[in-house]
Amino acid sequence: MTYRPTIPAGAPVRLGRRALFRLTAAGLAALSLAALAPAAPAPPVGGGRIVIRDGWVLLEEDLA
């Protein structure tokens, strides 16, 4: 995995496994997702109820 060197200090540059869906709100902001970050929570993990929409196997929380 490679990361852009422009990610500022404090951003989760060592994301490790499952990092994509575990980024914190701060991480999202650091990744220049300011437009989304205030309203978009990190995609959830855990034992949520499964919902199928448009073929996607989603967690119920994905639709919140």
Add this chain to the structure above:
Amino acid sequence: MILPAEALTDDRVFDVCIAGSGPAGMTLALTLAERGRSVLLLEAGGAEFSANSQDFYSGESTGDPYFDLDVTRLRQLGGSSNHWGGWCRPFDAIDFEPKAYSPEAHWPIARADLDPYLKRARAILDIDGDFADKLLGTGVQRIGFGFSRPVTRFSEKYRETLEISPALLVALDAALVGVATEGGRVTHFRVRDSGRRVHTVSAGRFVLACGGIENSRLLLHFNAETGGRLVPEAATLGRYWMDHPHFTIGEALATSSDFSENREFFALTPKRMRELGVLNCGLRLEPLRRGSGVRKLARDLACAAPRLGEWVYEQSGRQLVCSRVLRAAWEQEPNPDSRITLNTDRRDVLGIPLALLHWQKTTRDIETVRKTAVEFGAHIARAGQGRVRLHDWVLENGPWPENDEIGGHHHMGGTRMSSTPERGIVTPDLRLWGQENMYVAGSSVFPSGGHANPTLTIVQLTLRLADHLS
């Protein structure tokens, strides 16, 4: 020694005569000859591919779309190993075990009966990989495949051994055209050479190892010719014919750190299969061929879950997300209406009716892939490893796509192994129920098919037969 069938003489009696030189027939011949048994190995084709020989494999199919019958198998020395892909994995223990929700999907033997032959079978097939499975979470496991590398072509790898083995005689262009039986014993095979001369071949024991379609075709024909004396209980002959359905079933957006660039395999645990009432299904995540596909998938995901989709879309440029195509190959429910019959309107030049295949998948087959795929998608989501999208036909019980892999060219069933003659054609030792000294080898004896490619199991089962015949 390898000779043309014209060289056969009627006066010699072999310990064992085997018809068919594919992975089953050749493994058996080499193993028995190594143990000092005199063996005659009959190959209906020649040493190399020929269109004329392939014509004998012509046939028609009805029901679900299937491959041309003269393309999906090879009639030459080494049989269909000459176009084998080399994928290997032992069948799972659950494949052999009874299941209340699918009463025919089990074997009269256990995986433990084949395990002792795994090491030797791996050596015969030059398999790398360790078949290691790893539990990922409740109900889902990453599974291991091995690969024959270089792919074992039996006619090439074992050619020299066939030439020099003192106990083994290989007859080419030796077409089996008749089986004589008397008092529950096969007395001889009738074999026709390329000059149309028919030879009588005598042996203590006889083995039919002509492949997963041909074993049924020939037994149906010979049984009719003997007035039903060869297979007295023939109700299941040709029936329960199976392949592994192979289809692309969806895509995935996955975390790059959790998945490699290589093809990866997954399946449910046996416990979860039983809870869901499904048969065995192997899933493959493979890199998409054209570009990454991440952004398109992310846009589609945004339609279903806007915030999640946009978020993934933004991440795609940072290579934190990868795209994968999701494919499946799985166990077909044993179905008596999926079968080989004889097309008496069309015969080969020897006068034997050509095969008529009626391949018929069942509702449980699509339920198996749907429930397995949803379970896998749920695991990926809950583990924070991505999201899976399944194609409409998977979620809506069809219709089956017609432009896809379709099957694995894995011809199984038709002469299934059973614990009683009413339920199958061969005993657990692969002997024809109605004969004391004739056996059937190859995947036609599989009562059910698991999801793994069958060649490794064919060779294991054949080595077990060799022990029985030694």
